[in-house]
Amino acid sequence: MSEHKFRTMGEQAGRRSWAEPWKIKMVEPLRMTTRAEREQAILEAGYNTFLLRSADVYIDLLTDSGTSAMSDRQWAGMMLGDEAYAGSVNYYHLEEAVQEFYGYKYLVPTHQGRGAEHLISQAVVKKGQYVPGNMYFTTTRLHQEMAGGIFVDVIIDEAHDPQNLHPFKGNIDLVKLENLFKEKGASNIAYVSLAGTVNMAGGQPVSMANVKDVRALCDRYGVKLYLDATRMVENSYFIQQREEGYGDKPVADILREFCSYTDGAWMSGKKDHLVNIGGWLAVNDWDLFEELRNLVVVYEGLHTYGGMAGRDMEAMAIGIRESVSDDHIRARIGQVLYLGQLLTDWGIPIVQPVGGHAIFLDARRFYPHIPQDEFPSQMLAAQLYLDSGIRSMERGIVSAGRDPQTGDHRRPKLELTRLTIPRRVYTEAHMDVVAESINEVYQKREQTKGLKMVYEPQYLRFFQARFEPIQ
Numbered sequence: 001m002s003e004h005k006f007r008t009m010g011e012q013a014g015r016r017s018w019a020e021p022w023k024i025k026m027v028e029p030l031r032m033t034t035r036a037e038r039e040q041a042i043l044e045a046g047y048n049t050f051l052l053r054s055a056d057v058y059i060d061l062l063t064d065s066g067t068s069a070m071s072d073r074q075w076a077g078m079m080l081g082d083e084a085y086a087g088s089v090n091y092y093h094l095e096e097a098v099q100e101f102y103g104y105k106y107l108v109p110t111h112q113g114r115g116a117e118h119l120i121s122q123a124v125v126k127k128g129q130y131v132p133g134n135m136y137f138t139t140t141r142l143h144q145e146m147a148g149g150i151f152v153d154v155i156i157d158e159a160h161d162p163q164n165l166h167p168f169k170g171n172i173d174l175v176k177l178e179n180l181f182k183e184k185g186a187s188n189i190a191y192v193s194l195a196g197t198v199n200m201a202g203g204q205p206v207s208m209a210n211v212k213d214v215r216a217l218c219d220r221y222g223v224k225l226y227l228d229a230t231r232m233v234e235n236s237y238f239i240q241q242r243e244e245g246y247g248d249k250p251v252a253d254i255l256r257e258f259c260s261y262t263d264g265a266w267m268s269g270k271k272d273h274l275v276n277i278g279g280w281l282a283v284n285d286w287d288l289f290e291e292l293r294n295l296v297v298v299y300e301g302l303h304t305y306g307g308m309a310g311r312d313m314e315a316m317a318i319g320i321r322e323s324v325s326d327d328h329i330r331a332r333i334g335q336v337l338y339l340g341q342l343l344t345d346w347g348i349p350i351v352q353p354v355g356g357h358a359i360f361l362d363a364r365r366f367y368p369h370i371p372q373d374e375f376p377s378q379m380l381a382a383q384l385y386l387d388s389g390i391r392s393m394e395r396g397i398v399s400a401g402r403d404p405q406t407g408d409h410r411r412p413k414l415e416l417t418r419l420t421i422p423r424r425v426y427t428e429a430h431m432d433v434v435a436e437s438i439n440e441v442y443q444k445r446e447q448t449k450g451l452k453m454v455y456e457p458q459y460l461r462f463f464q465a466r467f468e469p470i471q
């Protein structure tokens with residue numbers, strides 16, 4: 001895969017491309033559908049791409065969660081699953097990998113990221129306490145709220161502006177954070193919830209300088225700092241590329257240094273770790289670990305498997321080692337940048353700078369004539385599916401849900417449609433097809449109208465809500 005597209009012979013002189021650090025051993029055929037089939041499918045799915053059957057999807061960019069291609073080493077590792085109820089050898093391999101690459105002392109395995117979020121929220125959040133975070137993530141905030149916490153967004157203002165080119169739009173605003181500490185008192189802060197490459201902001205990273213400053217501020221007020229490490233490998237690559245002093249450092253070293261400023265982390269292994277299922281929680285404090293180990297038995301499984309099979313833990317232990325390789329992460333993020341560059345060249349409104357795991361179409365600028373209450377990002381995802389069978393997802397007013405106090409929609413500034421790139425799954429040619437389909441939908445934007453919601457679930461409504469087009 002080339003980082004640069006060379007269009008003239010002159011530009012080819014001295015050209016040095018890089019390519020994916022793997023070759024393909026097994027293929028999975030894709031099914032193409034007709035326009036009529038897709039019209040039927042999206043109608044049945046209530047214009048919600050989460051409700052489509054994957055058999056009706058051509059290129060699936062719904063999520064990078066659990067959709068990675070595993071390596072031959074990981075598949076070999078699956079055969080070494082030690083399915084003992086207690087003390088599986090694979091658990092110890094996983095523990096070793098987390099300790100080596102993330103540096104935390106004590107590991108609690110969970111079935112996936114939200115299992116870990118549930119445990120940490122139940123253990124640490126007291127009713128009425130505030131949980132400041134660098135923008136919200138759906139499941140993270142819900143678990144904090146269900147434990148009685150009140151989420152407060154303390155991300156820098158630049159993060160809410162899809163055209164601002166700040167290199168670290170995931171950073172915490174230290175003034176907002178300190179004001180909250182002062183206003184509410186440190187004892188009313190459960191912990192600071194810091195996420196690497198902030199998903200809802202468009203996959204935007206946090207700088208090393210910022211995590212150091214946040215650590216220092218937390219120390220001054222005696223507040224704990226926990227990390228959502230789900231995409232911290234990708235965050236570490238951006239630090240290597242963008243932050244002074246890190247250009248020569250391996251991604252693995254940057255990851256470990258970043259984690260060293262935090263008191264613990266939760267992880268969805270379904271993202272960075274190149275596996276289809278799995279997660280963990282890791283902390284440095286023994287007493288907290290004891291409590292988490294008690295809780296995990298109730299909700300997930302014994303403390304040496306936490307809802308995973310032995311083979312899942314082995315695949316994840318191997319995936320962790322593969323994920324921190326510089327060649328891997330350059331190819332992974334390089335593919336996202338390739339798609340982003342095509343769309344940018346064609347003048348299609350996307351969140352800039354391009355993030356680590358996905359392209360986010362800016363539906364406010366894509367469909368300026370569709371009001372936010374008529375779900376423009378939801379409609380954009382439906383239109384892309386109708387055009388080519390590509391599946392994306394809404395990240396706007398539907399995902400933001402309702403304010404628990406007022407019951408009204410939360411109306412986020414960012415109204416986005418996300419095209420998430422699975423790791424090691426699609427080729428550059430697939431990215432070309434995706435870009436061309438987006439362009440086609442963009443050319444027809446003025447004819448497109450909004451949606452109305454006809455069914456709304458109580459929790460995480462974006463997963464199952466149903467819509468109808470406004471005539």
Ligand SMILES: *Cc1c(COP(=O)(O)O)cnc(C)c1O
Binds near residue numbers: 199230267269
């Ligand atoms: C996916 C994700 C989670 C939740 O993890 P699951 O494995 O889906 O339960 C938490 N935080 C972030 C940033 C995520 O992307």
